[in-house]
């Protein structure tokens with residue numbers, strides 16, 4: 001099948017590479033010429049395990065990239081994997097996806113066969129059918145004889161494991177208006193459905209849009225709940241990880257996403273929870289639990305520093321921040337809990353030295369005035385305290401490095417530190 005994909009970020013590039021691997025012919029479209037050049041030269045524009053191998057194998061042949069929307073005319077279906085960031089009030093900014101729908105509609109005006117446009121981006125219920133569908137058809141013009149249909153196919157991959165998550169999902173959701181759209185999507189995903197046998201959810205467009213938000217809201221709330229319980233555990237001298245391990249044995253609860261700590265970040269949980277809260281207010285519904293989910297998350301970095309301040313006066317003291325990425329395995333700092341942690345340390349006039357194996361360059365753009373170390377050892381050397389914000393494996397190997405601290409106070413926000421002897425060690429929820 002001939003597939004086009006608009007947007008070559010985390011989602012667009014991953015699905016492009018995997019669709020090519022299924023045997024489809026794929027054309028990606030992006031406004032960023034550098035991204036297009038990279039793909040055509042067989043290089044992935046983002047860092048994801050396994051992605052470079054696929055792009056290297058198919059880039060420039062079965063997988064072509066362009067900035068020209070005209071390429072969609074030679075394809076049967078177009079996936080939109082465009083950003084849906086937050087407006088100032090938390091609602092989603094649909095400007096990129098709307099602009100793209102207009103350009104896509106204009107390009108499809110001269111296509112003489114049916115075309116399916118599938119929204120992969122995370123959008124509030126109604127966006128695909130009430131906003132994008134009319135835009136596409138208006139831009140395509142009345143005199144065209146082709147029929148444009150729309151569908152919604154939410155994506156559940158996580159950064160750091162994007163390729164394997166996409167190839168072996170728990171479920172695939174088709175939100176469609178017509179049987180022909182369902183049939184076409186089934187043909188696109190046929191190799192994946194045959195190989196991994198995920199649950200197939202065949203539903204309506206609005207339901208598919210809502211399933212994506214509900215999925216992320218549930219996961220974010222699950223983490224906030226274990227963080228709230230974890231905070232309480234700490235007050236009672238109870239280890240929250242022992243409690244989590246036990247409650248996770250109940251199939252109704254499940255063992256995943258029970259790692260308490262300094263909170264959730266990333267490109268999606270923060271924006272999607274805010275978007276759902278804004279959407280709820282739009283329909284005059286007060287989303288109390290979602291608000292509490294966000295509120296608990298905002299509190300965790302403060303708790304981390306309160307624990308540090310119990311042992312150290314941070315003012316004018318060198319404090320090490322270990323980990324800047326929003327989670328291990330990525331250089332992405334969007335929504336990272338390191339940001340509020342650094343801001344709060346700055347408010348207390350700490351002399352901050354930060355370290356991350358891969359995310360330093362990005363954080364330097366946000367905080368150009370703090371020190372950045374080349375290694376965790378260098379960050380800890382002479383520090384009066386350290387906070388751990390990201391669950392990088394290499395932090396669990398730290399040992400003698402703590403002996404080089406001026407005051408060996410370590411507050412762990414991710415339960416990664418294994419050395420406990422001869423240091424003052426505090427876990428955020430244990």
Ligand SMILES: NC(=O)C1=CN([C@@H]2O[C@H](COP(=O)(O)OP(=O)(O)OC[C@H]3O[C@@H](n4cnc5c(N)ncnc54)[C@H](O)[C@@H]3O)[C@@H](O)[C@H]2O)C=CC1
Nearest residue numbers: 007008009010011030031032081082084096100121122155
């Ligand atoms: N990052 C993730 O792990 C996941 C993201 N999502 C959702 O998928 C959507 C895309 O997210 P990401 O891939 O992370 O975005 P991203 O920010 O990594 O990439 C977006 C790409 O779209 C391009 N672009 C922007 N406007 C364009 C236009 N008018 N025409 C062509 N290209 C354009 C940008 O240059 C960029 O390469 C969002 O709605 C997000 O919520 C869903 C599941 C997972």
Ligand SMILES: O=C(O)[C@H]1O[C@H](OP(=O)(O)OP(=O)(O)OC[C@H]2O[C@@H](n3ccc(=O)[nH]c3=O)[C@H](O)[C@@H]2O)[C@H](O)[C@@H](O)[C@@H]1O
Nearest residue numbers: 155156157158159223257258259263264265266268326327
């Ligand atoms: O919509 C999206 O973009 C994606 O958002 C998340 O994926 P991602 O943000 O890449 O990463 P996660 O592994 O979910 O971690 C998110 C945050 O939660 C934190 N987390 C996760 C799990 C846990 O037990 N505790 C915890 O604090 C992580 O440290 C991280 O800051 C979802 O897991 C994906 O299913 C979804 O597709």
